[in-house]
Amino acid sequence: MKRVALVGGGVGVPPLHFLAARSVGSGVAMTAFVGARNRARLLGVEAFEALGVHTQVSTEDGSAGFRGTNVAALAESLEELPVGQVLACGPTPMLRAAAQLAAEHGIPCQVCLEARMACAMGACLSCVVETTTPGWRRYQRVCTEGPVFDSTDLVWETLSPLCAL
Numbered sequence: 001m002k003r004v005a006l007v008g009g010g011v012g013v014p015p016l017h018f019l020a021a022r023s024v025g026s027g028v029a030m031t032a033f034v035g036a037r038n039r040a041r042l043l044g045v046e047a048f049e050a051l052g053v054h055t056q057v058s059t060e061d062g063s064a065g066f067r068g069t070n071v072a073a074l075a076e077s078l079e080e081l082p083v084g085q086v087l088a089c090g091p092t093p094m095l096r097a098a099a100q101l102a103a104e105h106g107i108p109c110q111v112c113l114e115a116r117m118a119c120a121m122g123a124c125l126s127c128v129v130e131t132t133t134p135g136w137r138r139y140q141r142v143c144t145e146g147p148v149f150d151s152t153d154l155v156w157e158t159l160s161p162l163c164a165l
């Protein structure tokens with residue numbers, strides 16, 4: 001069975017750890033790709049390992065694990081570790097890179113977005129993102145329709161890094 005790649009950076013790591021904790025024992029093989037700028041900023045590595053989740057560390061300065069981004073680490077490992085699903089949570093540039101890599105390899109990818117939210121209950125529309133999902137409103141609210149979206153449903157060019165945290 002192909003594995004699930006959990007691609008997390010920064011504040012996106014804890015939600016993926018929560019997901020992994022809920023999935024342990026389900027028979028789904030997982031690899032967590034945890035990335036940060038440097039060793040000091042790595043988050044959640046021991047927590048994933050404590051769950052028994054295969055974990056690949058990457059740092060942009062090479063101070064721990066793979067030198068480069070966690071998406072680059074995923075790309076490099078795809079031949080050895082075939083992936084059937086990418087689940088990504090973290091900074092928008094990381095999500096964009098994960099979505100692009102998944103699309104290039106025909107791997108389904110879901111991304112968990114963050115957005116500035118004024119009401120968090122669907123009323124103010126401060127959190128909308130543009131989507132292409134047929135049959136839905138062109139704009140969807142991260143707080144109510146999200147925060148998890150299929151990466152192919154998002155109009156990435158309009159997803160400003162300034163709108164997402």
Ligand code: FES
Pocket residue numbers: 116117118119120121122123124125126127128141142143144
């Ligand atoms: S935060 Fe108000 S609609 Fe999403």
